[in-house]
Amino acid sequence: MHYDYLVVGRGLAGSLLSYFLIRNGRRVIVYDHTEQPKASNAAAGIFNPFTGRKLVKTWMADDLFPFLVDFYHKLEQDLEIKVMHKMPMYRPFLTLQEQNDWGAKIHDLAYSQYIDSIVGPEERISEVANPLGGMMLQQCGFVDIGALIEGVKRYLIQNNSLQQQPLSIKDLELEQDYVVYGQHRAARIVFCEGPWLEMNHYFNWLPLRPVKGEILEVELRDPLSFIVNRGIFILPVNGRISLVGATFDHQNLDWSITEAARDQLEVKLKKLLKIPYKIIGQRAGIRPASADRRPLIGIHPEFEPLAVFNGLGTKGVSLAPYLIYRFFEFIEKGEPLIPEVSISRYFSLYYSKN
Ligand SMILES: Cc1cc2nc3c(=O)[nH]c(=O)nc-3n(C[C@H](O)[C@H](O)[C@H](O)COP(=O)(O)OP(=O)(O)OC[C@H]3O[C@@H](n4cnc5c(N)ncnc54)[C@H](O)[C@@H]3O)c2cc1C
Structure with a gap:
């Protein structure tokens, strides 16, 4: 053939x-x-126009994001499946400086299309630690890979x-x-x-630099209606079931889950999440990253x-x-x-x- x-x-x-x-x-x-x-x-499967600890705009975000929405929609129609789940992402502020900076960026055209709202300390969200409030981002969500x-x-x-x-x-x-x-x-x-x-x-x-990552699957007492992103992400995927991740390990490049990763994620989760949860699963994989x-x-x-x-x-x-x-x-x-x-x-x- x-x-x-x-x-x-x-x-x-x-x-x-x-x-x-x-x-x-x-x-x-x-x-x-x-x-x-x-x-x-x-x-x-998260997509998010901002990236990293300092939350800079993802490389080529202005090209990638409009394109991916159309692409996955077309795929959904052709294959008669649902894969794209748009969902806001909440980012608690850690410092007053951050609060001020993002309060200003919401008026900057380069950022404003991705920011839904700034959440002040007085209207903060009860499920997560956010004493200084935070911001709700838009054009985010996840693809059910x-x-x-x-x-x-x-x-x-x-x-x-x-x-x-x-x-x-x-x-x-x-x-x-x-x-x-x-x-x-x-x-x-x-x-x-x-x-x-x-x-x-x-x-x-080619200089591939694989990075291992692990994720916990947790059941929350109450379902979240947004992704949380601060040090870790909490991604609601199905009712009260959420994914919590991820770790980054450049050394141990095997596919097995580890207690160390579970502990690392749980320490961060306990700090961030204010509602009870139960761990129900864990997974590991190797990201194909380059130098x-x-x-x-x-x-x-x-x-x-x-x-x-x-x-x-x-x-x-x-x-x-x-x-x-x-x-x-x-x-x-x-x-x-x-x-x-x-x-x-x-x-x-x-x-x-x-
Ligand atoms: C813990 C973790 C969390 C992540 N979270 C996100 C996220 O939230 N958002 C995001 O965008 N990305 C995320 N990623 C990254 C994402 O998984 C990768 O960018 C993407 O899945 C890479 O896809 P791929 O097809 O290149 O590789 P793979 O999914 O690994 O597929 C490669 C395939 O090629 C097959 N193959 C290899 N050699 C042969 C051969 N000779 N013959 C036949 N088949 C072969 C392999 O068996 C494999 O099935 C995450 C990754 C990890 C590990």
Whole structure:
């Protein structure tokens, strides 16, 4: 069989990419290693235009956020599933300085579209510690990645586009304009292997810096109607069930849950949350982050049919939709890639190794 694209991996990246390609009329075959854990299965799926301890605007937020809403809505319609849950995010203030700064930023056009309201100390929220009040952010929420991956799986099966087995890279035959893998021939192969990139000798020169993360699943006495974000996040996903996370561990890169992470999250949770809770689960995963914290996207420096879409790091949900669109325009129409995500910034690493 002849295909336009062979996609390797069916986490968030491979799922969204293969859905997008099929919707645009391309013939696609996806290989999925069903025995391997996915970062995407551990993720909370939050999208939030601000980031980090100092809450700076997420890189490219003004491009990413309008785009992701349309993208997930279209996917929901096509696949007849619900994945996007818009939800405000509450950020308690820790200092008077913060309170003043954000009180001013609400009048700044660059920020105001993302701030719903400043909550004063007198009207503070009873469920969390917020003696100085805080701010309620908008254009936030979460994507139910589990539902998305299952929905895309059904779509791939309907389109005869799924192989539920690993792709063995050593058995890939490379020609000038196409690749052959067993019975399948494709003009392009796109590796969406997430944290497993290092097993791929064509692309393991790229500087992936995986980061382990763990999340607790808790049952709250009362359901929250907003995400809380201060040191940790508390994300209400289903009634009284919420996710609490996440840890960042650059050293222990295994997929198992740990007591240390549970303790670390619970210490923060006890400080932040003012209502009783019960821990009912815990999960761990490895984020495919890169050395400069920007995605790793593009075509192999030597072998034209090989491409990579990786390095989504901590923000796969917000980055993937817009970057998939830009990747498609790059591959099919020769439009330039955003320099910060293009793997050409690391070509020197490839040439120094080969
Ligand atoms: C604890 C935690 C919390 C997170 N929270 C958020 C969040 O709130 N918001 C957010 O946006 N992001 C979050 N993330 C990050 C998010 O999970 C990632 O950005 C995203 O899931 C990466 O998706 P991926 O498809 O690149 O990788 P993965 O989901 O790991 O998928 C890669 C897939 O490729 C498959 N594969 C590899 N090699 C082969 C092969 N040879 N053949 C076939 N298949 C292969 C693997 O088996 C795997 O299924 C979080 C991550 C973690 C760990």
